[in-house]
């Protein structure tokens with residue numbers, strides 16, 4: 001029986017909470033025949049800790065989520081991501097940048113579809129020494145000259161989405177601190193793990209255009225996508241750990257069973273999807 005591979009890809013920056021369980025349930029529901037995969041996205045050494053990784057995995061196991069494949073931990077694969085960067089660099093699609101966050105905030109004029117600032121292009125055509133750690137940016141104009149700028153993907157609810165990826169400007173593919181970036185690592189991992197449906201929250205919907213572009217540039221196959229609605233706090237904002245979204249640990253200490261926590265996540269998911277539709 002052919003599996004349908006989906007993934008749950010948390011970053012270990014805190015304890016597992018209900019929003020995570022919603023994403024895990026969503027991914028597991030869409031998988032078939034052992035295709036549910038857990039991946040730990042821990043490239044950010046400032047925010048991710050081994051202790052949170054251990055705790056996330058323990059809490060997922062307590063809830064009965066098991067990965068159909070060995071859990072992939074991004075921090076063990078920096079070499080692969082560096083190879084992808086090198087490939088793009090040799091094609092002349094990357095350039096080094098030394099701008100600080102402050103420089104960019106001062107000069108940026110536009111917002112990207114994901115709400116971030118569009119890089120104003122300061123370093124695009126100036127010589128930048130690379131003997132110290134630098135940021136590596138994609139030259140968006142050069143990349144889209146090669147493969148076009150209209151990106152398409154299919155959501156499994158039937159929605160065919162089209163976006164112009166040039167609206168993101170020269171995105172970061174190699175961060176100064178870790179050498180890599182979320183967009184690069186997630187695209188590469190979805191490819192090497194042969195993911196059929198990229199399952200995740202709606203907050204990453206617009207970023208999909210970037211992932212499609214990287215798939216085309218790197219010759220990777222095109223998965224389908226399923227973005228679920230985000231849990232909302234009562235005041236309508238996105239739930240996050242900071243807003244006190246309850247951790248699975250605290251639910252457990254209140255006496256909830258794994259199946260009660262999963263049921264709570266499932267009904268939260270249904271409620272969120274419903275309110276997103278109206």
Ligand code: GLU
Nearest residue numbers: 009010011041186200204
């Ligand atoms: N690691 C990301 C997060 O925890 C999810 C990335 C993805 O699913 O594409 O928000």
Ligand code: ZN
Nearest residue numbers: 097098099123
């Ligand atoms: Zn710069």
